[in-house]
Amino acid sequence: MSNAIEALGVGAAAGSPAAASGARTPIWRAGLAAAAAWAAAAVVTVALPDVVPWGSKELFAVIVGAAAAAFVALSFVAPRLPRFGAFCEHYGPWFVAIGVWFFLWELTTAKFGWLPKPFFSPPNGLLNVYVTEWRRLLICIGYTLRLWALGFGLGAIVGYAAGVALGWSKSFAYWGMPILKLIGPVPATAWIPCTFFFFPTTFDASVFIVALASGIPVTILTASGVGSVNKAYYDVGRNLGAKPWYLISRIAVPASLPHTFVGLFMGLYYSFAVLVVAEMLGAKYGLGWYIQFQTAYSGYANVYATLVIMALICAGIVKLLFVARDRLLSWQEGFI
Amino acid sequence: MASQAAALRAVPEGAPHNVAVDIRGVSHAFKLRGADLPVLDSIDLSVAAGEFVALLGPSGCGKSTLLRLISGLDQPTAGSIAADGEVIDSPDPSRILVFQDPTLFPWTTVWRNVATGLDARGVLERQRGRVDDALKLVGLSNFASAHPHQLSGGMAQRAALARALVNDPALLLLDEPLGKLDSLTRLTLQAELVALWREKRFTAILVTHDVEEALLLASRVIVFSERPAHIKAEFKVDLPYPRHRDNPQLVALRRQILGTLGLET
Ligand SMILES: Nc1ncnc2c1ncn2[C@@H]1O[C@H](COP(=O)(O)OP(=O)(O)O)[C@@H](O)[C@H]1O
Ligand SMILES: [Mg+2]
Numbered sequence: 001m002s003n004a005i006e007a008l009g010v011g012a013a014a015g016s017p018a019a020a021s022g023a024r025t026p027i028w029r030a031g032l033a034a035a036a037a038w039a040a041a042a043v044v045t046v047a048l049p050d051v052v053p054w055g056s057k058e059l060f061a062v063i064v065g066a067a068a069a070a071f072v073a074l075s076f077v078a079p080r081l082p083r084f085g086a087f088c089e090h091y092g093p094w095f096v097a098i099g100v101w102f103f104l105w106e107l108t109t110a111k112f113g114w115l116p117k118p119f120f121s122p123p124n125g126l127l128n129v130y131v132t133e134w135r136r137l138l139i140c141i142g143y144t145l146r147l148w149a150l151g152f153g154l155g156a157i158v159g160y161a162a163g164v165a166l167g168w169s170k171s172f173a174y175w176g177m178p179i180l181k182l183i184g185p186v187p188a189t190a191w192i193p194c195t196f197f198f199f200p201t202t203f204d205a206s207v208f209i210v211a212l213a214s215g216i217p218v219t220i221l222t223a224s225g226v227g228s229v230n231k232a233y234y235d236v237g238r239n240l241g242a243k244p245w246y247l248i249s250r251i252a253v254p255a256s257l258p259h260t261f262v263g264l265f266m267g268l269y270y271s272f273a274v275l276v277v278a279e280m281l282g283a284k285y286g287l288g289w290y291i292q293f294q295t296a297y298s299g300y301a302n303v304y305a306t307l308v309i310m311a312l313i314c315a316g317i318v319k320l321l322f323v324a325r326d327r328l329l330s331w332q333e334g335f336i
Numbered sequence: 337m338a339s340q341a342a343a344l345r346a347v348p349e350g351a352p353h354n355v356a357v358d359i360r361g362v363s364h365a366f367k368l369r370g371a372d373l374p375v376l377d378s379i380d381l382s383v384a385a386g387e388f389v390a391l392l393g394p395s396g397c398g399k400s401t402l403l404r405l406i407s408g409l410d411q412p413t414a415g416s417i418a419a420d421g422e423v424i425d426s427p428d429p430s431r432i433l434v435f436q437d438p439t440l441f442p443w444t445t446v447w448r449n450v451a452t453g454l455d456a457r458g459v460l461e462r463q464r465g466r467v468d469d470a471l472k473l474v475g476l477s478n479f480a481s482a483h484p485h486q487l488s489g490g491m492a493q494r495a496a497l498a499r500a501l502v503n504d505p506a507l508l509l510l511d512e513p514l515g516k517l518d519s520l521t522r523l524t525l526q527a528e529l530v531a532l533w534r535e536k537r538f539t540a541i542l543v544t545h546d547v548e549e550a551l552l553l554a555s556r557v558i559v560f561s562e563r564p565a566h567i568k569a570e571f572k573v574d575l576p577y578p579r580h581r582d583n584p585q586l587v588a589l590r591r592q593i594l595g596t597l598g599l600e601t
Contacts, residue, residue: 230439232435232437232439233439233441235409235433235439236435236439236441236452236499237452237456238409238427239407239409239427239428239429239431239432239433240429240432240452240453240456240457240499240503241427241428241429241453241456241457241503242452242456243456246455246456250452250455250456251441254441254443254444255441255443257443331442331443331444331483331485332442
């Protein structure tokens with residue numbers, strides 16, 4: 001049977017030029033495979049008995065089953081859509097793999113109990129967390145984003161200004177560079193004890209920790225970027241009548257932007273890394289706080305569910321920064 | 337060429353805008369690992385207003401250094417340089433140095449690059465037309481919104497020239513501006529440089545390693561010695577423009593200059 005499908009599929013692929021003339025319709029074969037894998041995951045979820053019961057079993061089966069149905073439909077529709085079709089074709093193997101992953105995950109946790117409660121949860125266990133806890137999670141997301149945005153924003157702005165000053169001015173560099181070299185390598189979290197003394201609220205202390213973690217790489221990279229600008233650019237500027245402020249804002253700043261972006265990316269990763277720790281400083285809400293709270297009560301499904309949210313948020317922010325970089329640095333030949 | 341001539345007229349032009357340069361006993365030394373490296377050795381040279389002078393000399397003898405001193409970007413260790421009697425002690429947009437590398441700002445467009453001088457002096461908004469005129473003058477109107485990396489070597493050097501000319505300089509200092517270009521582009525740009533200079537009559541000082549180029553463009557050729565450079569010989573080139581490389585007088589001068597440089601042909 002599977003051979004017959006293979007043969008059909010190959011025939012359809014080979015005949016795809018003819019399909020344009022309406023002779024035969026091409027099929028997105030990975031879509032069918034994905035549909036099979038996702039359908040299998042849905043079936044085992046409802047058909048097999050649980051060793052340990054978890055909630056939202058039916059909801060999970062419905063969602064995964066609906067996805068399987070959608071893959072069947074897309075197998076026939078996607079090849080007709082040029083851009084979306086190419087997207088499906090590219091990610092086909094991933095869709096299959098995710099279906100297989102759900103299937104195995106469901107079996108090894110809820111069905112066979114090889115990976116036991118409470119340390120492991122089936123996929124519907126995570127779904128159940130979102131269903132029951134979504135209000136609290138939304139609030140936590142809001143708090144975490146506020147802390148991150150304030151910390152990273154302040155760190156990037158102050159770090160950038162400091163970096164330009166250090167790279168530009170010899171007297172700034174004289175006093176600033178040794179200090180930066182000294183405190184730069186210290187992990188931001190090591191400052192926690194004194195932040196309690198210096199900041200009126202724990203929230204301010206948390207913002208400071210995130211700002212410090214993201215600001216230092218921005219400072220270092222911007223300073224080195226400004227310092228390594230081709231001196232001939234400044235000669236051109238001075239020759240054309242540019243004053244120091246023009247040299248800084250129109251030459252040093254744009255010329256060092258590629259370095260600054262490297263610093264921003266590094267700062268971004270550091271800021272994520274300290275975010276959870278910063279929320280340990282007595283925050284009342286936030287994803288980091290939620291993870292800690294649930295870990296203490298062995299709510300590992302909640303922990304995993306929150307980790308998924310954090311991963312998605314971080315990946316989304318990284319993606320945004322990439323988009324900004326590609327727009328601002330499109331002048332760099334062969335950059336991407 | 338016709339459109340170029342039209343563009344030349346389009347640039348607001350009054351009387352020729354140029355300046356006489358007086359170099360008096362200029363010596364210069366760099367500090368190199370603690371020791372002094374003498375580069376220029378009491379240079380005396382006067383360039384008349386509107387003159388086109390070419391500087392020739394062995395590589396590393398100090399020609400670029402001299403141009404930087406004339407531009408005011410650096411100060412000589414001894415001696416003085418004056419423009420129309422006024423000592424040059426800082427760079428000024430009336431004296432513009434064009435480098436061998438176009439050194440265009442890669443992060444912005446050709447138009448913005450050419451506009452740099454006007455922008456830096458805060459007069460761009462009132463004089464945007466001058467940028468367009470300068471681009472037209474060098475034949476780059478269609479590339480105003482391109483980025484430097486999208487230009488060929490010759491086009492980039494044209495853009496650098498437009499960036500200088502838009503300021504209507506009284507003195508143009510050219511440091512091997514055609515040195516890295518292929519020979520066909522060189523020939524075209526040499527002709528364009530002569531046409532520009534004849535139209536605008538700025539004072540021009542050109543550093544080149546190409547004797548023929550010096551003879552095609554300049555009214556006087558100065559030959560420098562090995563470092564530390566002093567003036568070794570001077571040749572008047574009393575030939576009408578446009579010149580031709582096969583002109584027997586030019587060929588004879590070329591042979592003579594090569595002899596001075598120690599390169600008998
Ligand atoms: N900023 C500098 N610091 C130290 N030495 C320099 C500097 N600029 C040029 N030199 C030296 O001065 C000499 C003359 O350089 P340059 O004027 O560029 O020569 P040319 O243009 O005639 O080839 C060279 O030996 C070079 O190494
Ligand atoms: Mg040189």
